[in-house]
Amino acid sequence: MSIGQVLARLRPDFPDISISKLRFLEAEGLVEPERAASGYRKFSATDLERLRYILTAQRDHYLPLRVIREHLEAMERGLEPPAAAGGPPRVPDSVQAEQAAAEETPAEVDGGRAGTPDLRLSADELAANSGLSRARLDELLSFKIVQMLPGTEYFDVDALVVATTVARLAEYGLEPRHVRVFKSAADREVGLIEQVLNPLARQKDPGSDxxxxxxxxxxxxxxxxxxxxLVRRGLRNDC
Known part of the structure; x- marks a missing residue:
């Protein structure tokens, strides 16, 4: 879309929008349209939605650009803006629904979670969205029960699942140090699976990956x- 087409789509909801306003938002780094070979701006559907969010946040919530920029950055990491001013960005309802489904049928859920591959949370966001305190999260980090994505300062959806589950276990008196037994068991299972996968990974024929x-x-x-x-059987035998 050209800048004129963007204006035409925004004006019904934002009558005061102007080319200078769009250029100002671009100069502030809040929207980054592509440039055609001729130098003209080319706005995408994503750019248009970002502009709608920015303008709505300014008009309806009087948010400063600094806060809007923080919200946009969180949205780029798969999160939703805070429900209330000053609150942490939220994990989308779709991710929470996946977690609920995993709790109901844990043995049938694979680890792909293809719908949320780009979710990235800071430590504070992970603590806030999982129900853990920062102190408890720091314990999990010290035991390597949760880990940041390599080369980043962010956590992925698996870390969220782990942290949320640990928070639930804490309701029954199980602390992060107790959860190390689950980590040790998982590490052994991973090692066993890797023994099967390594020969496949070394194959060079097409389709081996x-x-x-x-x-x-x-x-x-x-x-x-x-x-x-095995856990169900063990608990049943002990009861």
Missing amino acids: TRAADVAVELEALSLRLHAA
């Missing part, structure tokens, strides 16, 4: 099913 990935998903699902069944 795809086969290895498919086998990894299958083995993960089988290990989860086996683990859940």
